Amino acid sequence: MSKKVALITGAGQGIGKSIALQLSADGFEVALTGRHLDKMQAVADEINGNGGHAIAIQSDVQSKAEVDQAVAATVAKLGQLNVYVNNAGIAVVDPVAETTEAEMRRLLDINVMGALFGIQAAAKQFKKQGTPGKIINASSIAGHEGFPMLGGYSATKFAIRGLTQAAAKELAKDHITVNAYCPGIVLTPMWDEIDDKLTTLENKPKGSALKDAVDGIALGRGEEPKDVSNLVSFLASDKADYITGQAILVDGGIKYV
Numbered sequence: 001m002s003k004k005v006a007l008i009t010g011a012g013q014g015i016g017k018s019i020a021l022q023l024s025a026d027g028f029e030v031a032l033t034g035r036h037l038d039k040m041q042a043v044a045d046e047i048n049g050n051g052g053h054a055i056a057i058q059s060d061v062q063s064k065a066e067v068d069q070a071v072a073a074t075v076a077k078l079g080q081l082n083v084y085v086n087n088a089g090i091a092v093v094d095p096v097a098e099t100t101e102a103e104m105r106r107l108l109d110i111n112v113m114g115a116l117f118g119i120q121a122a123a124k125q126f127k128k129q130g131t132p133g134k135i136i137n138a139s140s141i142a143g144h145e146g147f148p149m150l151g152g153y154s155a156t157k158f159a160i161r162g163l164t165q166a167a168a169k170e171l172a173k174d175h176i177t178v179n180a181y182c183p184g185i186v187l188t189p190m191w192d193e194i195d196d197k198l199t200t201l202e203n204k205p206k207g208s209a210l211k212d213a214v215d216g217i218a219l220g221r222g223e224e225p226k227d228v229s230n231l232v233s234f235l236a237s238d239k240a241d242y243i244t245g246q247a248i249l250v251d252g253g254i255k256y257v
């Protein structure tokens with residue numbers, strides 16, 4: 001029987017890379033998509049060197065055509081699609097009052113439109129195959145509570161929860177589940193950028209914003225990408241067949257819902 005196939009967006013670094021490595025270790029063939037082909041290829045080479053099977057595809061989630069093409073290329077090369085991880089995302093650090101129209105539109109284009117296009121492309125392919133499928137979206141603790149200086153970002157991560165719930169209800173009849181992961185303070189390049197901007201805006205020493213955020217975590221350490229990919233591994237597996245429409249926190253104890 002052919003191996004199941006997972007596509008991960010924004011898989012060149014951080015959480016997306018960790019998800020790609022984990023799903024490969026779980027036995028999936030993986031398609032890595034992102035804007036920078038060289039970064040995707042480097043992760044694919046690592047996976048292929050470890051005995052897995054990965055392909056790299058250049059695709060910007062802001063473009064519906066490119067998202068559709070990424071699914072088509074995955075199916076052409078790997079035969080099918082079973083799991084789609086809408087991981088790509090950006091953060092913008094600014095007070096709500098100073099968030100520019102251009103910044104907000106970019107946040108919406110990447111974090112929300114990108115996820116919408118991904119849900120649409122994946123659901124279309126699952127229905128064409130006549131197979132069950134799993135769609136897994138990146139939300140955040142900022143999708144459960146608006147964070148100061150991250151207002152626009154928080155709005156996009158709330159939007160992911162709305163899309164996840166609505167799509168889960170609509171697609172359940174086709175045996176397609178839709179869930180989201182909600183990380184906390186993950187030690188990736190995204191938080192390096194957030195710390196840099198926050199400390200500049202608040203005139204504080206570099207690293208202090210990240211330290212303050214990590215100090216507030218009940219389990220006493222910053223989150224590793226692996227903490228997130230462990231949850232995604234479960235959500236992508238048969239063990240999560242009866243879970244849909246959920247936005248699950250994996251934050252070491254920051255938000256309690």
Ligand code: NAD
Pocket residue numbers: 009010011012013014015016033034035059060061062087088089090091110138139140141182183184185186187188189190191
């Ligand atoms: P990251 O910045 O390290 O990686 C994000 C990836 O998305 C990068 O590879 C980037 O190139 C890619 N990307 C950005 N715009 C894209 C586009 N238009 N098309 C395709 N790919 C694009 O961030 P990360 O920390 O690994 O975050 C991954 C996801 O998890 C994001 O959706 C983020 O919002 C979410 N998240 C992160 C944290 C955190 O603390 N780092 C917390 C909660 C949620």
